[in-house]
Amino acid sequence: MKVLVVGNGGREHAIIKTLLKSDKIDKIYALSGNGGIASDATIVNIDVKDVIKVASWAKENAIDFAVVAPDDPLVLGAVDLLEEKGIPCFGPNKKAAIIEGSKIFSKNLMKKYNIPTAKYETFSNMESALKYLDTQEMPIVIKADGLALGKGVIIAETLDSAKEAVRSMMQDKVFGASGSNIVIEEFLTGPEVSVLSFTDGKTLIPMVSSMDHKRALDNDKGLNTGGMGTVAPNPYYTEEIAKECMETIFIPTMEAMNKEGRTFKGCLYFGLMLTPKGPKVIEYNCRFGDPETQVVLPLLKTDLFEIFKAVAEERLSSTNVEFYDKSACCVIMASKGYPEKYDKGFEIKFNGDKENIFVAGAKLDNGKLLTNGGRVLGVTAIADDLKTAIEKAYKKVETVWFDNAFYRKDIGQRALKANGEK
Numbered sequence: 001m002k003v004l005v006v007g008n009g010g011r012e013h014a015i016i017k018t019l020l021k022s023d024k025i026d027k028i029y030a031l032s033g034n035g036g037i038a039s040d041a042t043i044v045n046i047d048v049k050d051v052i053k054v055a056s057w058a059k060e061n062a063i064d065f066a067v068v069a070p071d072d073p074l075v076l077g078a079v080d081l082l083e084e085k086g087i088p089c090f091g092p093n094k095k096a097a098i099i100e101g102s103k104i105f106s107k108n109l110m111k112k113y114n115i116p117t118a119k120y121e122t123f124s125n126m127e128s129a130l131k132y133l134d135t136q137e138m139p140i141v142i143k144a145d146g147l148a149l150g151k152g153v154i155i156a157e158t159l160d161s162a163k164e165a166v167r168s169m170m171q172d173k174v175f176g177a178s179g180s181n182i183v184i185e186e187f188l189t190g191p192e193v194s195v196l197s198f199t200d201g202k203t204l205i206p207m208v209s210s211m212d213h214k215r216a217l218d219n220d221k222g223l224n225t226g227g228m229g230t231v232a233p234n235p236y237y238t239e240e241i242a243k244e245c246m247e248t249i250f251i252p253t254m255e256a257m258n259k260e261g262r263t264f265k266g267c268l269y270f271g272l273m274l275t276p277k278g279p280k281v282i283e284y285n286c287r288f289g290d291p292e293t294q295v296v297l298p299l300l301k302t303d304l305f306e307i308f309k310a311v312a313e314e315r316l317s318s319t320n321v322e323f324y325d326k327s328a329c330c331v332i333m334a335s336k337g338y339p340e341k342y343d344k345g346f347e348i349k350f351n352g353d354k355e356n357i358f359v360a361g362a363k364l365d366n367g368k369l370l371t372n373g374g375r376v377l378g379v380t381a382i383a384d385d386l387k388t389a390i391e392k393a394y395k396k397v398e399t400v401w402f403d404n405a406f407y408r409k410d411i412g413q414r415a416l417k418a419n420g421e422k
Helices: 010-019 051-060 071-075 078-084 094-101 103-112 126-133 159-170 239-259 293-299 304-312 386-397 413-418
Strands: 002-007 027-032 042-044 065-068 120-123 140-144 153-156 182-186 192-199 204-206 215-217 221-224 229-232 266-275 278-285 327-335 357-359 362-365 368-371 375-383
Touching: 002 010, 010 027, 010 293, 010 304, 010 357, 010 375, 051 078, 065 078, 065 304, 071 078, 071 094, 078 094, 094 103, 094 266, 094 278, 103 120, 103 182, 103 239, 103 278, 120 126, 126 159, 126 182, 140 159, 153 159, 159 182, 192 239, 192 304, 204 239, 229 293, 229 386, 239 266, 239 278, 293 327, 293 375, 327 386, 375 386, 386 413
Parallel strands: 002 027, 002 065, 027 042
Antiparallel strands: 120 182, 140 153, 140 182, 192 204, 192 266, 215 221, 229 327, 266 278, 327 375, 357 375, 362 368
């Protein structure tokens, strides 16, 4: 079978490397891919947001199955267009992808169906938002309604910084149209957990839990990023909490989307906060998380392509999804200056094997792999226990080199502490 994977980052590289293990696939195309993905798939140079062209190319090239991985093409309706052309897909249609495409929609959905989340208000008028802030306690969370490359959430510690965040979104349009409407919500405390799940709208199967590290610098300092590293499983996510989440959040969300006529088929991502009052939803994503995918999929025992097909054909209930009882750690190697200004074009050199090294921001130039983004690589290692996985990941980082590289030195330390380790 010929499979098309839409996307161009580390998440897509992890998906492609996992799909390559399936004996059902003859060829994988990556649209638009990147220089690192080019070693594992045939690159198609079409913008992922040009969903009409994406669907047309897939039809013209007799693609048998498509995986739409990033949020933008999902929200723009790539799955709808592909399916109209007779190409089965893994990923939600446009109506379902709104669960990530609009934070206002998702917050209102949770309120309507009593799914636990932070208290909130929504605003389309800046002056009303600013007046509301005068009545609230700090810190507080301000979110752009639409997609903003994972950066449309600001935690404001003071009233002045909260108002500055509102003005930057609604007046200065730092996130473009995505910040025309905003959500202001209470600041929750507790460990964060990411849980990705497979769902066909009838059955929901959670994957291994993970812990992301969003801040750019060690000890959770610095600016928010798309993610500087992950570990799995998350030690805070116990069997008891998993059961509670399934009953109060996961199944109710799947059923709520069905009742709204927006049946979700694909990977539904739950960003959770384990608060003193129980687990609450911080955010939904309509796709695999990045870099959570880079630790979750290497632990998958079942053929990923078989799961994708089962979801598309709504027969997930009869599919046995298994994960290895191991731990994984992913360290993101980024360009110095990320998430703000950084230089590109430095050659990436590997002095070891490339297994479970996922390329996010790189291009090929005369046969050389050059840095071409803020987050450049995700370096993942697997072991029987978390401490060993972390040690192996950092040893692996030492086998990769490029000018201006930087990475956090403390990925997984919070998780070890939760386990009573150092």
